Amino acid sequence: MTRNFRSPAAIAMGAVLLSGTALASWSNGAGAEPRPTLGLYGTTGLVDMPSALSQPDGELTFTSSYFAGINRNTLSFQILPRVQGSFRYSGYHEFNYAGFEDYYDRSFDLSFQFFDESRYLPAMKIGLQDFVGTGISSGEYIVATKHLGPKIAVTAGLGWGRLGSEGDIGSPFGARPARDFGRGGKPNTGEWFKGPAAPFAGLSYKPSEALTLLAEYSSDAYRLETNGRSASRLFAHESPFNFGVDYAVNDTLTVGGYYLYGSEIGLRFSLALNPARPAVRGSVAAAPGALAERPDPARDPDAYFTAWAARPGVLKTLRRDAHAQLLAEGIEVTALSITEGRAELRFRNLRYDAEAQAIGRAARVLSRVMPPSVETFVLVPTVFDIGASAVTLRRSDLERLVEAPDAEAQLFAVAGLGAAGPRPGPADRPEGAFPKLTYSIGPFVRSSFFDPSSPVRAAFGLSLGASYTPRPGLVFSGAVEKKLLGNLDEGRPSNSVLPHVRTDVVRYEREGDPALRNLFGAYYFRPSDDLYGRVTAGYLERMFGGVSGELLYKPVSSPLGLGLELNYAAKRDFDGGFGFQDYDVLTGHVSAYYDFDNGFHGQLDVGRYLAGDVGATLSLDREFRNGWSVGAFATLTDVSAEEFGEGSFDKGIRISIPLSYFTGTPTRGSIGRTIRPITRDGGARLSVPGRLYEGIRDYHEGELADQWGRVWR
CATH class of the missing domain: 2.40.160 (Porin)
Structure with missing residues (x-):
């Protein structure tokens, strides 16, 4: 009976490879579907079979799926635009396998998209499923996916291991050795792409941005889960065809429902996060205080007098004012050394996850507190009360660049970055800094x-x-x-x-x-x-x-x-x-x-x-x-x-x-x-x-x- 299904798979494979010629007017299907569907294994795929598409770069997904007593929980990460890695924890309820009534298994997957979809050719990917572990879900595959338009994509591939157990076409690379996983946790390299190979294929159709309809021919016969010899029979494998619906509730949550192997109903829930897609767009933090600009020295040279540095109590007042304003910005002063032309601030960043943001805000505060003659700001962030580095900024550069269209790049080009000097003495510390x-x-x-x-x-x-x-x-x-x-x-x-x-x-x-x-x-x-x-x-x-x-x-x-x-x-x-x-x-x-x-x-x-x-x-x-x-x-x-x-x-x-x-x-x-x-x-x-x-x-x-x-x- 399985041989009767080889023909549809072969036809689908041919359709993938030839569709570019027939539909040359439509290209770059990956752009039409920036977030491909995830399958029951929690990796990029259709229903139970993989596809050759990739998630957006940096995508982190957690998927939980269930059918026939099999629960898969998968953490997947798009490591690079072409590389996806996954860790999976699967539970088999009342399976009675390997001495456990409920059997649990850990596995790792890795896939590499070695060919991008183009106008004429499909995307192509090679993958390893459960390549580190006991090997209960172990399989390898080569798969291709081609869009036939902005809404339809066809997928076909060849699988080995458990992905080569339904309708196999022989063993092109030799026999698959008997599994010997020992203590587990080691790559089962001796099995890769060995043993019977079988074709699989599928279609996806997007009638709307949120909804995707799926159909596939699966090359996984689920022999261990259905034969009842070494374990309990979990379900009856009546057909290799699977059908599904994927619905994107929002940017984070997608759900899927499936009719599987002619006898089972399956469900899937996936949560997706991406560094480029934060939950809150932009920043809701308070805007930084203004950068205080000094008067033109040619018009007001008296503003730049330096005698202030010798006046009693001036340095103490400047430290107190700087400490109060910086603390309001989430920056704690550990020391502030001041001369007529230079201020060196040592500080703890208590608030900002972007370290450069703390440096920028500290510089703005110094511009409002320091007398005009202070031209050089040396900003020393401290970690464990030791100087991590010293960022030197000219005050005139800050004033010149604050409104420039590429102010960040220009400021970085003129900033000095070097090692912090020795720890200052008690005289430069604000009151109450220690103990x-x-x-x-x-x-x-x-x-x-x-x-x-x-x-x-x-x-x-x-x-x-x-x-x-x-x-300190x-x-x-x-x-x-x-x-x-x-x-x-x-x-x-x-x-x-x-x-x-x-x-x-x-x-x-x-x-x-x-x-x-x-x-x-x-x-x-x-x-x-x-x-x-x-x-x-x-x-x-x-x-x-x-x-x-x-x-x-x-x-x-x-x-x-x-x-x-x-x-x-x-x-x-x-x-x-x-x-x-x-x-x-x-x-x-x-x-x-x-x-x-x-x-x-x-x-x-x-x-x-x-x-x-x-x-x-x-x-x-x-x-x-x-x-x-x-x-x-x-x-x-x-x-x-x-x-x-x-x-x-x-x-x-x-x-x-x-x-x-x-x-x-x-x-x-x-x-x-x-x-x-x-x-x-x-x-x-x-x-x-x-x-x-x-x-x-x-x-x-x-x-x-x-x-x-x-x-x-």
Whole structure:
């Protein structure tokens, strides 16, 4: 029976390749459908089959779909205009597979659009489905999509693995080896494009901007889910044809409904976010104060007299006035040095997620406060009370360019950017700057995912924290927590053969309530212009205390940074108090950081981890100018896959989105999450508060250049 369906698939494939000639008057179908539909797998596709189209660059989508007891939850990211990556967590209800009544599976997908749609030729894509994991959904494909007009698109492709199980045409690249996933988590490269291959095809029609109608011929026979041999039979596969409706409720939410395989009804919900499509267009922040222009020196030379600098109390008054106006702008003065022609402001940016915006507002305030003879403004943003960089602006340049059509670019061209000088003395600090005591109280949320017995666990409670800074660079900080509700303490006990440096989290949750989250002292310093240092000691995190030292070499104008961190760590008692267990370790890393100047940032850490294993972590993040960041990491150490346990090695993805994206109001806050398929003890790193690099680099050349467009806002 399956052979009877090969002909429609072959005809559809031919239609894709030949449609450009027949409809040459219509081109660039990708432009007509900037946001293609997502399928049940949460990746760009029709119903259950992929298409060759791409989501808008930077699109981040979360999809939840359900049919026949199969629930797929997928996080997809359009990494590049041609590259999409996905992480999926699937649940099979009452499946009775691999010893579990309800079976849960983690998987990764990757696809590459290697050919854009043109006037005559289709878009073409190659993809890997579930290429890291147990392989229950594993498949590979090559697919083409061509628009036959602004509303109709035809798709056809060839699939392998489970995408080659319905109506196959043979095995063009040899037999597919038997699956041996071991501990899981490793790429199943030996299977790629091996075994039977089968064609699939489909059509999409858009009667309106919001509505898309879908039909497809699926090459997935769902043998495991329908044969009832190694698992329970979830549904009856009566037909390879699927039909669906996709409806875009708004820019964020789309929903889909489907009739599947001649016997099932399916549903899909997708949420989409994009750095280029913020929830609030523009900024709702208060406009900056005016830039005060000085009188013409030729007409009013007396305005530029310098004797004011010697008058008693003048410098104190200027510091007080600047401090008050800057604090109203969300900028805290830590020091202000003033001479007849120069003002050097050291400040903390408390409000602006665009660092250049803080610099621009600080410059405007100085223009209103400083006497006309002060021509040079040196703006030194501080992180951990050490100068991150020094931005030098001529006041005359600010006055000349404030109304220029390309004021941002011109100002950046004449601005000086270099290393900050030494920390100023007490005389230049505003009254009450030090010592400083702050405190906070607020909710906390901790979560755990992917436990087969309960895929989502969480704990909610209150955290009380305080910080005391007696002098610049020295800080004492701590926090206590009280859980109010949650089930994190009900997870599985650790079965790790390695030292339990991370897998005892259930015991910490069960026995540590309330708990001292951390209590430490830290000192930050600068040994030289391009070198930054930190020493931290105390209860560093919920599971470990100890001593940590760090040196960071990072020239202001260099994309490269180098770091060295050494730690002595001891495992804390489960009750979250002051005691320690009988486990300690020397750990540390040599790190290299690199800004690729194209929105990507890489990091390589080589060293010894908490369980005593030695290896390296490679991270790659795509960072957007508005503060979005999406990345992935992987750690390989001398721990074998068998010793590591499920997952074989540590890996994951991480996402950070600034709160200003949702509110339009400047804020330093963000929401983010690191997602690991599973947390084990191998490749675990000590969590130290206040590591240097991420804070320092915000005010270096690469980051400031990206943010400079907001310097006048």
